[in-house]
Amino acid sequence: MNEYDSELVAGLLEKQDYTRTEIVDEAQLILVNTCSVRENAEIKVHARLSNLKVMKDRNPDVKIGVLGCMAQNLKEDLLKSKPFVDVILGPDSYRKLPELLSQPTDNSDHVVDTRLSRMEVYDDLFPARREGINAWISIMRGCDKFCTFCIVPFTRGRERSRSIASIVKEVKQIRDAGFMEVTLLGQNVNSFQHEGRRFHELLAEVASIDGIERIRYTSPHPQDFDGDLLRVHAENPKVCNHIHFPLQAGSDSILERMNRTYTKQHFLDLARKMREQIPGLAISTDMIVGFPGETEADFQETIDVMNQVKFDTAFTFKYSPRPGTKAAEYADTVPEAEKQDRLERMIMLQKEHTLLRNKALIGTRVEVLVEKDSKKSEKQHQGRTRSNKIVIFNKASEQPGELIQVEINDAQGITLFGRIVD
Ligand code: SF4
Numbered sequence: 001m002n003e004y005d006s007e008l009v010a011g012l013l014e015k016q017d018y019t020r021t022e023i024v025d026e027a028q029l030i031l032v033n034t035c036s037v038r039e040n041a042e043i044k045v046h047a048r049l050s051n052l053k054v055m056k057d058r059n060p061d062v063k064i065g066v067l068g069c070m071a072q073n074l075k076e077d078l079l080k081s082k083p084f085v086d087v088i089l090g091p092d093s094y095r096k097l098p099e100l101l102s103q104p105t106d107n108s109d110h111v112v113d114t115r116l117s118r119m120e121v122y123d124d125l126f127p128a129r130r131e132g133i134n135a136w137i138s139i140m141r142g143c144d145k146f147c148t149f150c151i152v153p154f155t156r157g158r159e160r161s162r163s164i165a166s167i168v169k170e171v172k173q174i175r176d177a178g179f180m181e182v183t184l185l186g187q188n189v190n191s192f193q194h195e196g197r198r199f200h201e202l203l204a205e206v207a208s209i210d211g212i213e214r215i216r217y218t219s220p221h222p223q224d225f226d227g228d229l230l231r232v233h234a235e236n237p238k239v240c241n242h243i244h245f246p247l248q249a250g251s252d253s254i255l256e257r258m259n260r261t262y263t264k265q266h267f268l269d270l271a272r273k274m275r276e277q278i279p280g281l282a283i284s285t286d287m288i289v290g291f292p293g294e295t296e297a298d299f300q301e302t303i304d305v306m307n308q309v310k311f312d313t314a315f316t317f318k319y320s321p322r323p324g325t326k327a328a329e330y331a332d333t334v335p336e337a338e339k340q341d342r343l344e345r346m347i348m349l350q351k352e353h354t355l356l357r358n359k360a361l362i363g364t365r366v367e368v369l370v371e372k373d374s375k376k377s378e379k380q381h382q383g384r385t386r387s388n389k390i391v392i393f394n395k396a397s398e399q400p401g402e403l404i405q406v407e408i409n410d411a412q413g414i415t416l417f418g419r420i421v422d
Pocket residue numbers: 143144145146147150151152153187188221
C-alpha cells in the first residue's frame with residue numbers, strides 16, 4: 001500500500017515538473033513515506049530522519065517531508081523531535097502536496113495536514129509507476145474492522161472504495177503500459193463495495209480485460225471471504241492460485257480479544273474449501289505471537305492451525321503495543337522471553353512447512369513470469385510462479401516480462417530452482 005501511495009505522490013509531483021533522482025544528495029525534496037503498523041517500522045523512520053538531518057544541516061534549502069501513517073499518528077512528536085522536517089502529511093492529504101510545496105516558506109514554517117477524509121480515494125490520480133512487471137492498484141482506502149492491536153483505522157481512516165469504472169480504466173492503462181500482472185490492494189480488499197457492487201464483481205470484471213495475464217489481490221479478511229469470491233477466484237484462471245489469508249491467532253479467545261470476528265474453525269473451513277476448489281493453491285498468512293493474555297495453550301491452538309493448513313509462507317510477528325489502540329491498554333502482557341521463545345518455535349515450524357510444500361513441486365512444470373536477474377548471479381534469472389513462489393533458473397533467450405515454462409528440480413527455503421523447458 002505504501003509503495004502504491006509513493007507512486008501516487010510521485011505521479012502528482014511529476015505533473016508539477018518535479019523529476020526523480022536516484023542520488024539523494026541531488027534532491028531538493030525528500031519525502032519519507034511511513035508505516036505505523038509495527039514499532040520497528042517507526043524506529044527505522046526515526047533513524048532515517050536523523051540521517052536526513054545531516055543533509056539538511058549541509059543544505060538548508062532541501063525540503064524534507066514525512067508522509068503516511070506516522071505523519072498522521074505522531075505529528076506532535078515529529079514536530080517536537082524533528083523540527084527540521086518541513087512537511088508532514090497524512091494519507092488523505094497527498095493531493096495538497098504540490099500546492100503546499102509551492103507556497104513560500106522561511107524554513108521555520110512547517111506545513112502540516114493530517115485531516116482524515118471519508119471520501120478521498122484518489123480516484124482520478126494515476127501513479128507514476130517504475131516497476132515494469134507488476135502494477136499495484138489501490139481499490140479502497142481505510143479500514144472499519146478495528147482489530148484491537150491495529151493502528152490502521154486511526155491512521156488511514158474509515159473504509160471507502162473507488163468506483164469500478166475508475167479501477168478498470170487504470171487496469172487498462174497499466175496493460176497498455178506493458179504490465180503483465182496487477183495486484184488489487186486494500187487494507188481489507190474483499191470488503192470492497194461501491195454502489196452496491198462487491199469485490200467478486202470487480203474481480204470478475206478485471207479478469208475479463210484482455211492482455212492482463214495475472215491478477216492478485218491482498219489482503220482479504222477471513223470474515224468477508226464468501227462463496228461468491230471463492231467461486232470467481234476458482235473460475236478465472238487469470239486470478240493467480242495464491243491467497244494471502246491472515247490468521248493472526250488460532251485461539252478463539254485470543255481472536256475474540258483481537259476483535260478478528262471469526263473463529264479458528266471458520267478459518268480452517270475456508271482454507272480447506274480454498275484448497276479443494278483452486279488447484280495448486282498456495283496460502284500465505286500473518287501471525288502474531290504474544291498478544292496480551294496469550295497462554296501456552298492459546299499458542300498451541302495457532303500451532304494446530306499451522307499443522308492443519310500447512311501455510312506456504314508466513315509473516316510472523318511478536319506483538320508490540322501500538323499506542324492509541326485498545327490492546328495497548330490490556331494489562332496481561334506476555335513476558336518478552338516468552339514471546340521470543342514462541343516466535344522461534346513458530347518460525348521453525350513454518351520453515352518445515354514451507355520446505356515441505358516447495359519440495360512437493362520438484363519434478364513438476366510451472367509457468368514462470370520472468371522478473372529480473374537473480375541476486376546471486378547475472379547468468380541466472382529470477383521469476384515467479386502463479387502461486388507467488390520465487391524460481392531461479394539459468395538464462396537462455398527469455399526476457400523480463402515473458403511467461404516461460406520451468407521444470408522444478410530443487411527447493412531451498414522459500415526459493416525454487418529449475419530449468420527452462422519448451
Ligand atoms: S482488518 Fe484489522 S489488522 Fe487489517 S487493517 Fe483493519 S484493523 Fe488493521
